[in-house]
Amino acid sequence: MxxxxxxxxxxxxxxxxxxxxxxxxxxxxxxxxxxxxxxxxxxxxxxxxxxxxxxxxxxxxxxxxxxxxxxxxxxxxxxxxxxxxxxxxxxxxxxxxxxxxxxxxxxxxxxxxxxxxxxxxxxxxxxxxxxxxxxxxxxxxxxxxxxxxxxxxxxxxxxxxxxxxxxxxxxxxxxxxxxxxxxxxxxxxxxxxLGPTAALAAAKQAIDEGFELPLPLGLDLERRHFSGLFGTADQRAGMQAQLARQKPAFAGR
CATH class of the missing domain: 3.90.226.10 (2-enoyl-CoA Hydratase; Chain A, domain 1)
Structure with missing residues (x-):
């Protein structure tokens, strides 16, 4: 390969x-x-x-x-x-x-x-x-x-x-x-x-791992990924762009 x-x-x-x-x-x-x-x-x-x-x-x-x-x-x-x-x-x-x-x-x-x-x-x-x-x-x-x-x-x-x-x-x-x-x-x-790297990774992991879990545990996994993204630069960039009605430019971190 x-x-x-x-x-x-x-x-x-x-x-x-x-x-x-x-x-x-x-x-x-x-x-x-x-x-x-x-x-x-x-x-x-x-x-x-x-x-x-x-x-x-x-x-x-x-x-x-x-x-x-x-x-x-x-x-x-x-x-x-x-x-x-x-x-x-x-x-x-x-x-x-x-x-x-x-x-x-x-x-x-x-x-x-x-x-x-x-x-x-x-x-x-x-x-x-x-x-x-x-x-x-x-x-x-x-x-x-x-x-x-x-x-x-x-x-x-x-x-x-x-x-x-x-x-x-x-x-x-x-x-x-x-x-x-x-x-x-x-x-x-x-x-x-072009997307937010951390959010895409979190979404992928939540879907792949959550699929194997009972719903309550899957929801807890999702919540933890969701909360953790509030420490990323891309979360700030995405939300600030939304407030300014602009297209976000994600840095990938």
Missing amino acids: RVEQDGPVATLRLLRPTISAVDPLLPLELCAAADRVSGDESIRAVILTGGRRVFGSGADVRAMVDCSPAEADAYTVRLHAGFTAIAAIRKPVVAAIAGFALGGGLELALCADYRVAGAGARLGLPEVSLGIIPGTGGTQRLPRLVGPGPAKKLIFTGRQLTAAEALEIGLVDEVVPDAEVPDAARRLAEDFA
Whole structure:
């Protein structure tokens, strides 16, 4: 994975289309990329992307066919760490999906906050056709995004969805012509980058963590994030701009 920065937007680009649990480098690359963009205050939004024809594909079957349960578990633990690091980036992450997003590729896209797909994209979790199930978040992140019923149908059948079908169930958030995917993702990331960094991070954390909590605990989490933002420069800038009927200029702190 390569990290490319252009102003306040960083692009995390997959260099190998096959997202395999037996790839020894990918988990390290994902963690390193997440650490870099998380720790750099000049980066305020992130694009996650692959190639023009393949965002990311699934398992390397030839390398995995003879894995024992213990070996499969050890590989997947490492890959989980990488995916979790991407999902935990405390900045808006936009997945720019061109071509195929299958298996681990789709599971990686599920770690983003917003998904832009090209009209010709194909998305699916075909693991059942291999006698296994999704192993890097498909059975967990997908139902939380689209609901249990659509998630089960997609996983049980292993079929590929068109971009339009993915949009209909909420798997992607926007569909654009294939050639416009990079620009559409960039425009959105730049809009996010203009926002109040701390507030966006707080909103992301409150949504992601609160989703797992009983409502009273989720409301308490929200309250604590809300109150904490009153110590930020962006809170002052935003409210003062509102009072002056001006557009706020957020400094990102």
